[in-house]
Amino acid sequence: MPEKRQPMTRSEMMGNIGSRNTKPEMIVRRGIHRLGFRYSLHRSIEKCKPDLVLPKYRAVIFVHGCFWHAHQGCHFFRLPKTRTDFWKKKLAGNVERDKKFNTMLMNSGWRVLTIWECATRNQTQETLAEQIAAWLRSDEISGFMPSELERLN
Template identity: 55%
Template sequence: MTDIVDSQTRSRMMSRIRGSDTRPELIVRRYLHACGFRYRLHRRDLPGKPDLVLPKHRLAIFVHGCFWHRHEGCFYATSPATRKDFWRQKLDTNAARDKQQQGKLISSGWRVLIVWECGLKHRLNEIQTVAEKITSPDVLDEWPERPPRVRHANPPSA
């Protein structure tokens, strides 16, 4: 299947994808701030440069997009139809790097919480679960625990 836009348009579209200050990340930041949690953003001295760091709770929070970080079993973790080998390698490398960075954080005494984009799209009314997980003793945790059951023929726009 060929791309529906020309290469210049696709390049422009892809260049506008943000790596930080994304909509899901801003939702989590606003919620945690409203709950009274204080955090640091994108600490470069920690492995993987977590999106949010709560030093008081020794917690690193990653807000992952389901597509880029390969949320297993998620509707949004589809693979592109064009350049399959390129995308498979790129996305597998992202997932492997994530696991490696999380392992480094855990081995240095940090707890890790991964918040998935799909959880924010479909379970926004349950976001208080994220705040509860901050005080949880679990070393590695994810929210939502499993992909959402909601399946759309055309996914809703964020």
């Protein structure tokens, strides 16, 4: 008789989620590569490793998961109902680290773009890539996709 497999615990499931080459990151990478942009992956700059580094544009791109980086107001972010204190502390630490890294990078002359996971789900890959390309060609120091305005509508 085959052995019954126990369901994975939340800890095991969360532990299996990788931080590199995620589906949202691959969507961003494919889209901007198709438009001719070249980048380095996870290159260390100022004690952090952005997902994409575009030295020609002095720009870095972070692709954040809505859950892991506590994307407030996003329907993909929901605090777990178990061990809430642990998750609040964990996710607050991630948000603080993100802010610290963004500040350090901008103070060093880098431009910083944060692309939320929901931006890769809510529009076509081509549209997202065009928006990223427009930002890279602009003079904006920092940006978010989706923007606060888009997210609230």
